[in-house]
Amino acid sequence: MTMLFWGSALLLAYAFAGYPLLLEAQARLARRRGRAPVQAADTAWTPKVSVLLAVHNEAVVIERKIRNFLQLEYPEDRIDLYVVSDGCTDATETLTERCGSPRVRLLRQTERGGKTEALNRAAAEADGDIFVFTDANAMFRPDCIRRLVERLADPAIGLVSGVSVYVDASGAPSTGGVYRRYEEWIKARESDLFSIVGADGAAYAMRREFYVPLEPEYINDLLHPMQVLLVGGRAVSEPRAVVEEEADDADASVEMCRQTRIMAQSWLICLRMLPVLVREGHWGFAWQMLSHKMLRWATLPLLAVCAASALFLSSRGGAYAVAALAMGAGGLVALAGALGRGGLARTAWLFVVLHLAAVNGLVRLLRGHVFVTWTPRGS
Numbered sequence: 277m278t279m280l281f282w283g284s285a286l287l288l289a290y291a292f293a294g295y296p297l298l299l300e301a302q303a304r305l306a307r308r309r310g311r312a313p314v315q316a317a318d319t320a321w322t323p324k325v326s327v328l329l330a331v332h333n334e335a336v337v338i339e340r341k342i343r344n345f346l347q348l349e350y351p352e353d354r355i356d357l358y359v360v361s362d363g364c365t366d367a368t369e370t371l372t373e374r375c376g377s378p379r380v381r382l383l384r385q386t387e388r389g390g391k392t393e394a395l396n397r398a399a400a401e402a403d404g405d406i407f408v409f410t411d412a413n414a415m416f417r418p419d420c421i422r423r424l425v426e427r428l429a430d431p432a433i434g435l436v437s438g439v440s441v442y443v444d445a446s447g448a449p450s451t452g453g454v455y456r457r458y459e460e461w462i463k464a465r466e467s468d469l470f471s472i473v474g475a476d477g478a479a480y481a482m483r484r485e486f487y488v489p490l491e492p493e494y495i496n497d498l499l500h501p502m503q504v505l506l507v508g509g510r511a512v513s514e515p516r517a518v519v520e521e522e523a524d525d526a527d528a529s530v531e532m533c534r535q536t537r538i539m540a541q542s543w544l545i546c547l548r549m550l551p552v553l554v555r556e557g558h559w560g561f562a563w564q565m566l567s568h569k570m571l572r573w574a575t576l577p578l579l580a581v582c583a584a585s586a587l588f589l590s591s592r593g594g595a596y597a598v599a600a601l602a603m604g605a606g607g608l609v610a611l612a613g614a615l616g617r618g619g620l621a622r623t624a625w626l627f628v629v630l631h632l633a634a635v636n637g638l639v640r641l642l643r644g645h646v647f648v649t650w651t652p653r654g655s
Contacts, residue, residue: 281585281596284578287571292577299423299465306468320428325355325421326404326482326498334412334652335367341412342375349418350425354379358398363388377653389650395496396489405506406481409496412652414440414478414519419482423517424481434486435501437463437472440481455627460515462568467512470560471505473568474498475652482508492648502549507562532629532636537647539573539637544646546570573634579603 297591329347331338345357346518360383361369372382383397399407406425410416420438429437439460463472477497486504501511546569553562583603589596606624613625640647 277585277590280581281589281599284582284585284597287580288575288582291567291571291575295571296462296465299462299469303465303468310503321349321425323405323425323428324403325350325425326402326484327355327357327408327410327421328360328395328402329357329410329413330360330362330391330398332362332366332388332652333364333366333368335364335371337413338368338371340415342372342377342380344415344570345380346375346377347418348416348421350421355379356402356404358383358402358408359396360394361385362391362499364392379504390492392490392494392496392579392648393492399484399487399489405484407484407487408479408481409475409477409480410519411521416479416556417518417520420479420519421481422443422615423514424479427512427514428481428483432510433506433512434484434504435475435480435511436517437475437501437511437513438519439513439515440476440478440519440521443520443522461512463513464515466564466568469589469629470512470558470564471501471511473501473561473564475501475511476519476522479517493646494542494545495538498542499545499549502545502553502561505558506552506556518631522556525597529627532633534628535633536636536640537636538640540647541637542569542647543573543634543641562616573631573638575631576628576635583607595606 290634300532324446329341334341342357342359348355356378359372359380361372362385369382369384373378381401383394383401384631385394385397395409406428408424417645424436424438427433435598440456475497477495480497480498480500480509482504486507486509488503490499502512550562550565553565586596586599586603591598610624610628612626613621613623
């Protein structure tokens with residue numbers, strides 16, 4: 277039981293603190309030795325850009341998204357938006373056509389094929405040298421596209437990920453998104469080493485020649501950095517390329533369903549790609565994927581083992597009693613969040629929901645459930 281406690285506790289500590297600290301140490305060492313990549317950017321380079329957007333019943337936000345696109349700080353004759361309707365049954369298609377801009381092109385999939393199939397369709401139609409992927413509810417800051425493209429002037433870089441920030445209904449920065457900021461801090465350090473593990477699906481750019489049509493059960497923002505790495509490119513994060521997403525109070529059960537789909541697709545990619553990465557000699561990136569993604573997704577099972585063993589050993593006092601009390605208190609805070617409390621309680625409950633979805637996603641995958649279609653937030 278002692279081994280179970282310390283083993284699970286150390287794995288949790290490594291996943292959330294040890295791995296980021298190791299990244300920081302290695303990134304500093306690389307910079308000191310001159311091995312870290314130079315953060316070069318060419319502000320004068322303006323290749324043709326195609327923004328690819330898959331939508332399903334996004335009538336609530338599609339007009340705002342199009343206006344946001346048309347106001348970007350990028351030469352108008354060098355950028356187009358491809359909106360692929362994946363079986364929309366609301367007014368999304370009508371509103372898209374009504375915008376009246378020749379730079380906004382509507383493509384239709386009359387039968388639902390899923391987001392990935394829609395993006396494959398858009399990539400086949402688009403004529404840009406750079407593809408930018410985004411979501412309907414993610415609003416670019418005016419210089420976002422320019423910041424993404426600048427980094428791609430470096431031929432060694434094949435993909436550049438932006439950064440999402442949460443705002444409230446008035447557009448002011450939201451107090452939420454702490455976990456997202458923690459993730460972006462990690463990505464910034466991964467950029468200095470091998471490549472980022474997963475792009476921000478709300479805003480990232482990649483070279484057209486690196487795009488390979490994806491299987492419908494894959495999610496593009498996790499797989500694309502791996503594909504770029506395997507053909508000799510690098511995937512990096514650009515913190516100046518910002519998109520804003522309005523923070524919502526989605527019902528936990530709705531978020532659980534959404535995250536379960538995402539996690540099942542993510543597990544599928546990681547389990548299939550890990551042997552490929554190792555076989556191709558990308559040991560560093562494989563270590564990042566195991567530490568940043570797969571180990572983190574095992575948080576709830578590890579917490580359960582740690583809590584059970586701490587409770588069993590709590591009569592000995594010391595670290596065991598402290599751990600048992602701390603995890604018991606954390607559980608009560610999360611329960612309060614499940615019962616409708618806000619603030620820290622809701623954050624704790626959403627933490628449980630997200631990591632429970634990771635377990636549920638793996639179980640669904642192992643049972644043979646393959647996810648293809650999706651339901652956007654607010655739809």
